[in-house]
Amino acid sequence: MQEEPYVMVGGDGQYSYAKNSNLQRVGADHAKTLIIEAITENLDIDENVSCPNSNIFGIADLGCSVGPNTYVSMKNIIEAVVQKYKSKGRNLPEFQVFFNDHVSNDFNTLFANLPADRQYFGAGVPGSFYHRLFPKASLKFVYSAYALHWLFRAPPEVGDLDSASCNRGRLYYRNATKEVGQAYSAQFEKDMESFLSARAEELAPGGLMAILMSGRKDGTLPRQSSIGPQDLPLESSLLDLVNEGIISKDKMDSFNLPIYGPSAEEIKAIVVKNEHFDIVRLITLTSNSSLMPTVRRGV
Numbered sequence: 001m002q003e004e005p006y007v008m009v010g011g012d013g014q015y016s017y018a019k020n021s022n023l024q025r026v027g028a029d030h031a032k033t034l035i036i037e038a039i040t041e042n043l044d045i046d047e048n049v050s051c052p053n054s055n056i057f058g059i060a061d062l063g064c065s066v067g068p069n070t071y072v073s074m075k076n077i078i079e080a081v082v083q084k085y086k087s088k089g090r091n092l093p094e095f096q097v098f099f100n101d102h103v104s105n106d107f108n109t110l111f112a113n114l115p116a117d118r119q120y121f122g123a124g125v126p127g128s129f130y131h132r133l134f135p136k137a138s139l140k141f142v143y144s145a146y147a148l149h150w151l152f153r154a155p156p157e158v159g160d161l162d163s164a165s166c167n168r169g170r171l172y173y174r175n176a177t178k179e180v181g182q183a184y185s186a187q188f189e190k191d192m193e194s195f196l197s198a199r200a201e202e203l204a205p206g207g208l209m210a211i212l213m214s215g216r217k218d219g220t221l222p223r224q225s226s227i228g229p230q231d232l233p234l235e236s237s238l239l240d241l242v243n244e245g246i247i248s249k250d251k252m253d254s255f256n257l258p259i260y261g262p263s264a265e266e267i268k269a270i271v272v273k274n275e276h277f278d279i280v281r282l283i284t285l286t287s288n289s290s291l292m293p294t295v296r297r298g299v
């Protein structure tokens with residue numbers, strides 16, 4: 001099955017991600033204290049034989065887009081790690097930050113605006129985070145913000161005109177049938193399993209992974225998703241185009257956005273089943289229903 005990659009608008013013009021990512025920035029600001037706490041309390045910085053060069057502290061931001069949020073998050077993470085090393089009386093490592101996103105992401109804009117005073121060596125890593133991206137045990141900290149709600153692809157059955165689960169007249173599973181919601185949930189489980197298995201190879205034992213993502217409250221159904229309302233104007237515009245005969249009804253019915261907002265319970269069940277990570281925290285930010293699971297690679 002082919003992946004369906006959608007990237008953010010590049011450059012720094014009026015409609016660029018760089019100028020339209022304040023909501024994500026607010027989420028990352030809320031998560032800052034939580035990340036610092038997780039690093040202080042749960043990051044294992046003891047010398048580790050399985051990490052080839054323990055003087056290099058590798059950090060990856062998966063789905064970093066074009067900035068500027070990634071610069072702020074990387075700075076916050078490094079400051080917290082430096083504090084941890086200092087508090088343990090350890091010599092500081094050298095930091096290497098890997099900025100990952102889809103191949104078609106505007107890496108030029110990302111690189112052009114890297115902060116001049118950065119305390120790390122930066123590198124771009126193109127490719128989907130649903131596959132392996134890094135050598136074994138080469139990372140100590142993995143971060144990903146507002147990227148994992150992008151599925152590998154929309155579940156095929158919701159776009160299949162012959163299927164009972166076809167998501168007719170909708171772009172998305174909000175307010176859709178139970179079957180459509182379940183198909184999205186199953187796709188998320190499958191994708192998250194691929195994501196966790198790849199990261200289990202790449203994260204050094206004792207390393208941490210902090211994920212910030214859109215989600216929904218425990219005890220609610222997928223169809224009650226809090227993400228989606230912002231896509232309703234697009235959905236109704238497309239339906240107008242169908243009614244005016246400009247696009248075909250079949251095209252509209254078979255198209256679906258590959259986005260999913262899980263509940264904390266769903267994430268917990270997937271991490272437990274995967275067996276490579278311990279959940280050190282699983283926080284729901286009440287302000288915007290964002291979820292923040294932090295997991296630790298088993299030693």
Ligand SMILES: C[S@@+](CC[C@H](N)C(=O)[O-])C[C@H]1O[C@@H](n2cnc3c(N)ncnc32)[C@H](O)[C@@H]1O
Pocket residue numbers: 006007008021024025028062063064065066069070100101102105127128129130144145146147148150152
């Ligand atoms: C909403 S942006 C978030 C950017 C940034 N992390 C922030 O918080 O501002 C989501 C990013 O995830 C990237 N993304 C989605 N699926 C991906 C995948 N499978 N592999 C790598 N990047 C992906 C998109 O290309 C996009 O740049």
Ligand SMILES: [Mg+2]
Pocket residue numbers: 158167168169170171172252253254255256
């Ligand atoms: Mg549809």
